[in-house]
Structure formats: structure tokens, C-alpha cells
Amino acid sequence: MPKTIPENSVGIVTPQCLHFDEPLLLRSGKTINSYDLMIETYGTLNEAKSNAVLICHALSGDHHAAGFHSEDESKPGWWDNCIGPGKPIDTNKFFVVCLNNLGGCAGSTGPTSINPETGTYYGPDFPVVTVRDWVNSQVRLMDRLGIPQWAAVIGGSLGGMQVMRWSISYPERLRNAIMIAVAPKLSAQNIAFNEVARQSITADPFFHNGRYLEHGTYPKKGVMLARMVGHITYLSDSAMRDKFGKASEAIANEPIAGNFGRDLRTGKLSFGLNVDFQVESYLHYQGERFSEHFDANTYLLMTKALDYFDPTVDYEGNLSAAFAKSSCRFLLMSFSSDWRFPPERSREIVDALLEAGKQVSYLEIEADQGHDAFLLPVPRYLEAFGTYLNRVSDEVNA
Amino acid sequence: MRPDLDIIQNWIAPGSRVLDLGCGDGSLLEFLKTNKGVSETGLEINEANIAACLAKGVNVIEQDMNKSLQNFKDKSFDTVLLTQTLQAVSYPDVIIDEMLRIGKNCIVTFPNFGNWRSRLYLFTKGRMPVSNFMPYEWYNTPNIHFCTVRDFDVLCKEKNIKVITRTVVDHLHQGSWTIKAWPNFLGETAIYHISR
Numbered sequence: 001m002p003k004t005i006p007e008n009s010v011g012i013v014t015p016q017c018l019h020f021d022e023p024l025l026l027r028s029g030k031t032i033n034s035y036d037l038m039i040e041t042y043g044t045l046n047e048a049k050s051n052a053v054l055i056c057h058a059l060s061g062d063h064h065a066a067g068f069h070s071e072d073e074s075k076p077g078w079w080d081n082c083i084g085p086g087k088p089i090d091t092n093k094f095f096v097v098c099l100n101n102l103g104g105c106a107g108s109t110g111p112t113s114i115n116p117e118t119g120t121y122y123g124p125d126f127p128v129v130t131v132r133d134w135v136n137s138q139v140r141l142m143d144r145l146g147i148p149q150w151a152a153v154i155g156g157s158l159g160g161m162q163v164m165r166w167s168i169s170y171p172e173r174l175r176n177a178i179m180i181a182v183a184p185k186l187s188a189q190n191i192a193f194n195e196v197a198r199q200s201i202t203a204d205p206f207f208h209n210g211r212y213l214e215h216g217t218y219p220k221k222g223v224m225l226a227r228m229v230g231h232i233t234y235l236s237d238s239a240m241r242d243k244f245g246k247a248s249e250a251i252a253n254e255p256i257a258g259n260f261g262r263d264l265r266t267g268k269l270s271f272g273l274n275v276d277f278q279v280e281s282y283l284h285y286q287g288e289r290f291s292e293h294f295d296a297n298t299y300l301l302m303t304k305a306l307d308y309f310d311p312t313v314d315y316e317g318n319l320s321a322a323f324a325k326s327s328c329r330f331l332l333m334s335f336s337s338d339w340r341f342p343p344e345r346s347r348e349i350v351d352a353l354l355e356a357g358k359q360v361s362y363l364e365i366e367a368d369q370g371h372d373a374f375l376l377p378v379p380r381y382l383e384a385f386g387t388y389l390n391r392v393s394d395e396v397n398a
Numbered sequence: 399m400r401p402d403l404d405i406i407q408n409w410i411a412p413g414s415r416v417l418d419l420g421c422g423d424g425s426l427l428e429f430l431k432t433n434k435g436v437s438e439t440g441l442e443i444n445e446a447n448i449a450a451c452l453a454k455g456v457n458v459i460e461q462d463m464n465k466s467l468q469n470f471k472d473k474s475f476d477t478v479l480l481t482q483t484l485q486a487v488s489y490p491d492v493i494i495d496e497m498l499r500i501g502k503n504c505i506v507t508f509p510n511f512g513n514w515r516s517r518l519y520l521f522t523k524g525r526m527p528v529s530n531f532m533p534y535e536w537y538n539t540p541n542i543h544f545c546t547v548r549d550f551d552v553l554c555k556e557k558n559i560k561v562i563t564r565t566v567v568d569h570l571h572q573g574s575w576t577i578k579a580w581p582n583f584l585g586e587t588a589i590y591h592i593s594r
Contacts, residue, residue: 357437360439362461
């Protein structure tokens with residue numbers, strides 16, 4: 001079905017695959033000898049090469065952040081709400097670079113790639129990569145593209161953690177660090193949810209210790225479950241009520257007073273183990289769709305990268321000491337209903353930056369959508385985001 | 399630029415760290431950043447003001463000072479400012495204590511309720527003063543803790559706060575000899591430079 005592409009879209013975009021031959025030493029001590037990075041870029045690099053921004057993706061993201069790969073693609077890239085002409089990350093002003101991180105499953109070297117040493121899929125042998133490893137690979141990408149300094153490095157959630165690592169490890173190579181819905185490191189509760197997700201994958205009989213590709217199988221049920229539990233943590237209670245509690249007539253024939261955000265799927269209770277409520281079928285659908293394109297081993301790696309992230313590890317647990325050398329300006333934004341990385345977690349970072357004497361702005365956006373809000377068109381969020389970046393553009397395009 | 403802000407800037411050391419509590423649209427901090435090279439941080443809760451700060455490139459933190467300022471470390475700023483906001487905070491004495499903890503020195507400005515106009519208004523009309531300067535009715539005013547120059551002097555004494563400089567000006571923000579002689583009667587805006 002051909003459709004018209006909106007005017008404020010970057011339009012049809014084509015990913016590129018860049019190959020890197022210089023071995024990358026990982027935090028684990030292992031090395032990846034050579035690798036591919038899949039990237040997309042939008043906008044034009046100015047002559048001074050000063051208007052480039054890097055977008056870091058979160059757990060399930062990839063290089064396709066905006067626009068469409070073809071006219072038949074039903075949905076645009078994952079951050080299309082924020083990237084495009086006239087949007088907060090304005091492609092008329094910035095040269096936007098987005099990549100699929102190492103270990104991903106959208107074209108960059110990862111578990112589904114062929115390991116040149118064995119001639120078969122990496123699978124579970126793909127080394128555990130950390131946020132620091134990703135940032136090191138992103139520096140190489142930057143050098144390859146001939147960009148001396150990012151006007152801004154931007155990311156939400158796990159993407160924000162990469163931004164934080166940039167500001168600590170490569171202070172002179174970015175002017176602005178924009179972190180959205182982020183946390184300085186995971187809480188025990190965050191890790192607990194990740195572990196449930198991992199267990200559901202590894203317990204799937206089709207997982208085969210991660211060698212499912214060689215077995216010609218896929219742990220679909222496990223990935224679905226992992227995504228379902230993850231998805232619950234991305235939404236808020238009120239967001240779920242809004243989504244699944246509107247059609248009160250749906251239960252008019254049932255002897256239940258009020259639906260309280262629990263729309264029935266068919267208008268009747270089954271009194272069995274069938275899917276009774278809309279939220280159940282929604283989660284099934286989300287899990288199902290996700291399992292169709294996301295690799296199980298990548299999911300395991302991404303959740304581990306989240307669990308391991310700790311910018312204070314070289315600074316005796318002192319976050320403000322970690323930022324001592326940072327020289328960029330910081331913008332943090334959090335969302336009131338985000339219970340995965342709630343505003344308090346962002347404030348920990350803000351306070352550490354203030355203690356370190358850094359330039360920081362912080363906004364706490366009132367939003368019902370939970371953690372997912374960072375991907376959604378929340379008016380105040382988009383406006384503040386755009387205002388800040390406008391200022392950045394004035395500085396770098398001057 | 400409000401003229402009282404012009405007086406304030408003389409008390410700010412070039413290149414110092416400045417925290418402005420209730421920084422509004424960031425005009426003062428922008429001025430201090432441009433002219434004094436300060437490293438600035440503003441605290442604000444009004445969304446439009448926060449957006450204005452971002453547009454100016456002024457660092458702004460969305461935080462309600464009435465809830466807590468405990469996240470700011472002792473003596474982490476050179477100067478802490480509170481301009482025309484003291485009368486609108488929940489606990490002025492607590493805010494002043496917190497300012498003196500966070501800053502090496504502090505600047506506080508507030509409308510002087512002891513000004514002759516207020517006194518005359520209350521005396522003749524028997525109603526809470528409403529003027530161009532304080533345009534609210536008593537029931538909708540954000541200004542919940544009015545005080546006079548003398549009240550503030552007493553607070554400083556009780557709390558052992560050192561008054562480095564006290565300037566009181568009229569609505570043209572001029573400090574004539576008459577205002578110096580009768581600050582609590584003639585002055586409309588009080589500007590205090592204080593420390594512990």
C-alpha cells in the first residue's frame with residue numbers, strides 16, 4: 001500500500017554498512033578483530049563539520065531512527081517523533097548519525113553474524129559488550145566520518161547511558177550531552193526484571209544454549225515473554241488504564257461494576273484460561289511482533305550491558321568524581337510517570353553534575369506514558385528539546 | 399534589565415559560581431554570564447520561564463525550592479541570589495538558612511512592605527495594599543510572607559547573619575539621601591548582601 005510521506009519526515013532513507021578492521025579490545029578483556037557497523041544519517045554535514053549529532057539507541061533500537069526504508073514500510077524509524085525537518089533534532093540544521101550498536105541484530109556485527117574464526121554464527125559466543133565498548137566503537141565511527149566533535153550526543157534510557165559514558169571518557173569530543181529518561185546505573189529492581197527476561201529466553205526449549213540458528217529453531221516464546229515483561233515496565237499504570245479502560249460498554253453485559261482500565265476483549269469473561277482482557281492480547285501482540293525481528297542472544301547482551309553499566313566504577317563509586325573531566329553542557333529530562341528510571345534517578349545525575357561544577361539543565365516533564373514517553377510526542381518535552389537544540393545549532397552553525 | 403539587578407551585579411565577582419533561586423526567564427543570569435563571566439545555575443518551576451532560560455542558553459534546573467535544597471552541597475556556590483521572591487516562599491527563614499549554607503555569600507531583594515505608600519493605603523483604606531508594584535488581591539497573591547526592612551534587619555540579627563551591604567531604593571531604583579535616612583519608610587525595594 002503506497003502512502004504519502006509526511007512533509008516533516010526525513011523521507012526515504014538508506015542505511016550504510018561500514019567495515020572496521022582495527023581490533024576492538026572490549027572491557028571484558030576479549031577482542032573483536034573486525035566488525036561492521038550499520039548506520040543511517042540524515043541532514044547535511046556543514047563545511048566546518050560542527051553540526052553533527054550522534055543518536056544512541058536504547059535496548060531494542062537500531063540505526064533506523066527516522067524516515068522510511070521504502071514507501072511500503074508501515075512505520076517510520078523509532079525516533080521519528082524527534083528527528084526530521086522542523087522537529088527537535090532538526091535535520092535542516094544538524095547532520096544526524098545513528099548506528100546499530102555492536103551485538104545488535106539489525107546489520108551490525110552481533111550474535112547472528114558469522115564468526116570468521118569458526119565459520120558459523122557467533123550465537124552465544126559473541127562477547128559481552130558494555131556501554132563503554134559501544135562508545136569506543138562510536139568514536140571510531142566518528143573518526144571514519146571525519147567529525148572532530150559532536151555538536152551533541154543524544155540518547156534516551158540505555159542510549160542516555162552511552163551519552164553519559166561519552167561525557168566521561170571523551171570529554172573533548174562533544175559539546176552537549178542530552179540524556180533522557182536515564183539512570184546513573186540500574187537499581188536492583190531493574191536488574192531483577194532483566195533477569196526474568198533472560199530466564200524466559202534461556203528456559204525456552206528452542207534456545208539450545210544460544211545455538212538455535214544452527215538448530216534451525218528460534219526461542220520465540222522466550223523472547224515474547226521477555227518483551228512482555230519488559231513492556232510492562234515501559235508503561236505506567238495510568239497509561240495502561242488509558243489504553244485499555246475506555247470502552248465501558250464492552251462489559252455492559254457483565255456483572256462487573258466499572259472496568260478500571262481492564263477492557264474485555266470479546267465483551268464476555270471466558271471463565272477459562274483464554275485471553276479475557278485487552279491488555280493481555282496487547283502484550284501478546286507486542287511480544288509476538290518483537291519476537292519476529294529481534295534476536296534472542298542480542299536481547300540477552302543488551303540487558304547485560306544495562307546491568308553492567310556503572311560510570312562510577314573507576315571512581316570509587318563517586319559519580320561527581322566521574323564527571324570531573326567533562327567539559328560539555330548537559331541537558332537531562334525525565335518523565336513523572338516513569339517508574340523504570342524515575343525522575344529521582346535523573347536527579348542523582350544532576351546533583352552529581354552540580355557538585356562537580358558542571359553546566360547542567362534539568363526538566364521534569366509531566367507525562368502519563370511512563371518510560372516510553374521519551375519516544376512519544378509529549379508537547380512540553382518536544383518543545384524544550386527543540387529550544388535547547390536550536391540554541392546549540394546557533395552556536396555550531398554560526 | 400531591572401535597575402535593582404544593576405545594583406546586584408556590582409556585588410558579583412567575575413567568573414564566580416552563581417545560583418539564582420527562582421531565576422524567572424533567566425535575564426539576570428544571562429546578564430551576569432555575558433558581563434561577568436559567571437558560571438550560572440537557575441532554579442525555576444514555571445514552565446514558560448524554564449523554556450525562556452533554555453532559549454537564552456542559561457542553565458536551569460526544574461526544582462521547587464520550597465520542597466528542599468538539600469541536594470546542593472555546602473558552599474558549592476560563590477553567590478546565591480533570591481530576587482523579589484522571598485515574600486513568595488513558604489518558609490523564608492529556612493530558605494535564608496539554606497542559601498547561607500550553599501553560598502559563600504548571598505543576595506536577597508524584596509519589596510519593602512513598610513514603604514509609606516503601603517502604610518498610607520492600609521491606614522486610609524483599611525485594606526491590604528494593591529499597587530502597580532504589588533498588583534494582587536490578598537486572596538490570590540503569590541506573596542504570602544511580606545516583610546519590612548526593619549523586619550529583615552531583626553531576622554538577620556536573630557540569626558547572626560552578617561549584613562555586608564544594605565541598599566534600599568525607591569521605584570526608580572534610586573537611593574537618595576532621604577531614603578538612606580528613612581529606608582523603611584521611603585524605600586520600595588530592599589537589596590541585602592549577606593553572609594554568615
